[in-house]
Amino acid sequence: MNHLKCCFIAGSVIGAVACALGLILIPVGDSVIGSTVKKEAVLEEGTTAYENWISAGAPVYRQFWLFEVQNPDKVLNGSIPQLQQKGPYTYRTRYIPKENVTFYQNHTVSFLLPSGAIFEPSMSVGPEEDVVTSLNLAVAGVYSLLNHMVANMMIQLSGSSLFQKRTVKELLWGYTDPMLKVKLGVFHPYNGTYDGPYSVFTGKDDINKVSTIDSWNLEKTLSYWNNTYCDMINGTDGSSFSPFLDKKTPLYFFSSDICRSVSAEFDASVDLKGITVYRYMLPSQTFASPVENPDNRCYCTNTQTTRNCTLAGVLDVGACRGTPVLISLPHFLHGSKELQELVHGLNPDPEEHSTYLDVEPITGFTLRFAKRLQVNMMYGPSKDIKILNKVKENTVFPILWLNETAALDDDTAQRIKAELFSRIDTLETVQIALISAGAVMLVLCLIGVCVVNHRSRLSFIA
Structure with a gap:
């Protein structure tokens, strides 16, 4: 019983960490995306903005x-x-x-x-x-x-x-x-x-x-x-x-x-x-x-x-x-x-x-x-x-x-979606997955701990 309780407690900790990591990724991810966009929006050779600006695509x-x-x-x-x-x-x-x-x-x-x-x-x-x-x-x-x-x-x-x-x-x-x-x-x-x-x-x-x-x-x-x-x-x-x-x-x-x-x-x-x-x-x-x-x-x-x-x-x-x-x-x-x-x-x-x-x-x-x-x-x-x-x-x-x-045009649309929005979508997917999976794991493991504690009390009374 104690071993099972330890497993549930460990699962709760892992779930909480996963939730926290997902939440932390939100401002960190926004910061990374923001800095990337700002860098690529500058009009200088080598940036996405410059390529689009120098000649109408x-x-x-x-x-x-x-x-x-x-x-x-x-x-x-x-x-x-x-x-x-x-x-x-x-x-x-x-x-x-x-x-x-x-x-x-x-x-x-x-x-x-x-x-x-x-x-x-x-x-x-x-x-x-x-x-x-x-x-x-x-x-x-x-x-x-x-x-x-x-x-x-x-x-x-x-x-x-x-x-x-x-x-x-x-x-x-x-x-x-x-x-x-x-x-x-x-x-x-x-x-x-x-x-x-x-x-x-x-x-x-x-x-x-x-x-x-x-x-x-x-x-x-x-x-x-x-x-x-x-x-x-x-x-x-x-x-x-x-x-x-x-x-x-x-x-x-x-x-x-x-x-x-x-x-x-x-x-x-x-x-x-x-x-x-x-x-x-x-x-x-x-x-x-x-x-x-x-x-x-x-x-x-x-x-x-x-x-x-x-x-x-x-x-x-x-x-x-x-x-x-x-x-x-x-x-x-x-x-x-x-x-x-x-x-x-x-x-x-x-x-x-x-x-x-x-x-x-x-x-x-x-x-x-x-x-x-x-x-x-x-x-x-x-x-x-x-x-x-x-x-x-x-x-x-x-x-x-x-x-x-x-x-x-279609080619440019695909490039924009691949270079920018795919990264954003991937980051959002990871964030949602971590938060969701962590929350589910945390809740289930806490329920498991409660069940184990309840059974322990019943066994002690009996």
Whole structure:
């Protein structure tokens, strides 16, 4: 009986030790994982972050939907434009690795982002030679920038009109305009150009600063908005963030496409190829009017195009782009009602037209994203420009919208799961096994000790 009791006591001790070991492994394991992630998240040669950062692993695509005008002649006589989107026309972009990568002793790294676009016929509704009736970029430009009498003379001498027929390739990447005698295009010039230089923190001295932009175009602030707040360059470029995300904390990133910084808020946890990611969305207030969002007051630089800063949904980037371009979300999502009323054929859909980032919360890597923007220009009635004498009223006219997107591929997903999550899963399995087995052994052995003691007392009484 004593021998059996000793065995149970020994089992209890072993069980307690196993439980304790399992509990000890929790903070120890978290510490090991944390230090490993922080080490691999630093932007320096040899780390996982650097390999993903130096060259986009997953293909990045830009899909374009162009707005075709169904009734161009009637618009000139006062009718509302009837639009029909045509697309997608898809191009592969960001396929060229970063250039001029230079590391500095203050734990920053500078680089250039080369621009390039390759047409993808299999992902498009037709060839680049498809013809679209769209807004005449030159006419809309001189309407906004020049004296209207001068603009009228230029328009009449060149025989230009408010709308023009152009191929998709011409409208996107450039054509020689007969009035201005220069090359125009929504994204001209693009191929062979660069975004930057950027300078970002490597995170080597402070992992919370990893990928945060230190300067862009050799400046630490912008100069377009003439305001300290709006000219701030906040956050990263959106491709990655500091590790161990907190759902309650917004993510900040700078987009050179819209010449400003924005924030994204946690929306939901999403499964991406077996990896749980946090989906962050642009708030509906991002392009709100200053009446609704006072923080946007300094982004309102043109009272004419924004109805004295009461128009929601558009951002005038003329000071940044050098051309009178207005940026919005596709189909004027979250925009003022009048934007929808001045053109027909739009159908804003949050599911299809919102911008989002899917970020892995432990590493801070963006594993999927969809950046959706619309390019618009403005025209309106003019007594001095003959072709605009009868148009209805000032109209923010959509030219096209784009979806720049990339997603984690199967091979990379398997590598991430194998290199990171398999270790975490293994550690958690060991912890659970030790705690569970130890607890069961402890309880059973304590019961055994009680039974042996009870039987000993009964034997003594008998």
